[in-house]
Amino acid sequence: MGLFTDILSLKPDEIDSNSAEGIEWFKTAIKNISRSKFKNLNEITSETTPQSPKDDIIGHMFMMFYDAKYKDVLPYYDRFPLVIPMDFTNNGFIGLNLHYIAPQPRAVLLQELYNLISDNELDEETKFNLSYGLIKKVSRLRYGVPCVKRYLTTHIEGRMERVKPIHWSLVSQIPSARFGKGTNTLTVYKDSRKQF
Numbered sequence: 001m002g003l004f005t006d007i008l009s010l011k012p013d014e015i016d017s018n019s020a021e022g023i024e025w026f027k028t029a030i031k032n033i034s035r036s037k038f039k040n041l042n043e044i045t046s047e048t049t050p051q052s053p054k055d056d057i058i059g060h061m062f063m064m065f066y067d068a069k070y071k072d073v074l075p076y077y078d079r080f081p082l083v084i085p086m087d088f089t090n091n092g093f094i095g096l097n098l099h100y101i102a103p104q105p106r107a108v109l110l111q112e113l114y115n116l117i118s119d120n121e122l123d124e125e126t127k128f129n130l131s132y133g134l135i136k137k138v139s140r141l142r143y144g145v146p147c148v149k150r151y152l153t154t155h156i157e158g159r160m161e162r163v164k165p166i167h168w169s170l171v172s173q174i175p176s177a178r179f180g181k182g183t184n185t186l187t188v189y190k191d192s193r194k195q196f
Contacts, residue, residue: 022171029063030063030161033065033159033160058085058088058093059118059127060085060128060162061083062081062083062084062085063082064157064159065080065157065158066080066081066151066155067079067157068180071181076180076181076187077180078097078149078180080099080176081097081099082098082163082171082176083097083149083151085151086130086131086132086148087131087132092150092151092152094151096148098110098172099177100149100189100192101143101147102189102193106172108143109143109144109147110169112141112143113130113141116128116129116130117129122168124165132148135148142196143196
């Protein structure tokens with residue numbers, strides 16, 4: 001429960017935002033993430049819409065608890081990713097985890113990503129039109145390169161909580177990354193800068 005309580009204990013003065021409503025949404029969303037395993041991506045899609053899982057997942061922003069399969073050999077991994085899934089794999093998805101870059105380039109990247117959203121309504125249907133190929137080819141998206149990670153569905157703990165589009169900017173700046181093996185975020189940011 002350490003990771004869960006650490007994130008819930010974030011104080012408003014530790015979060016660079018004036019949005020009290022957004023902070024409350026974030027804390028409620030954390031509480032809503034159950035700790036039971038799910039078996040497939042269908043379980044994280046909306047039961048009230050007829051859309052396919054791809055429409056419900058790809059291009060949206062999610063928070064989740066994650067236990068990396070290869071954590072023993074990885075130098076570090078984010079135990080609480082903030083991820084934008086871009087494409088499915090046979091056992092999970094490829095996503096853009098914003099936690100792998102420092103807050104300033106993260107804000108720049110998110111601003112560029114806003115140019116790729118499906119509409120300007122910022123409602124439940126709004127999503128990013130994003131792909132790994134685009135991240136690699138478009139120079140203004142270069143900050144996204146170190147953020148591209150693969151996630152295995154069976155290693156997601158609980159369910160994925162979708163971040164409302166109106167909260168994307170706020171949630172992307174909340175210091176909620178929890179890198180395994182006691183890794184300092186500055187180490188992660190330094191390694192990521194080498195990939196820009």
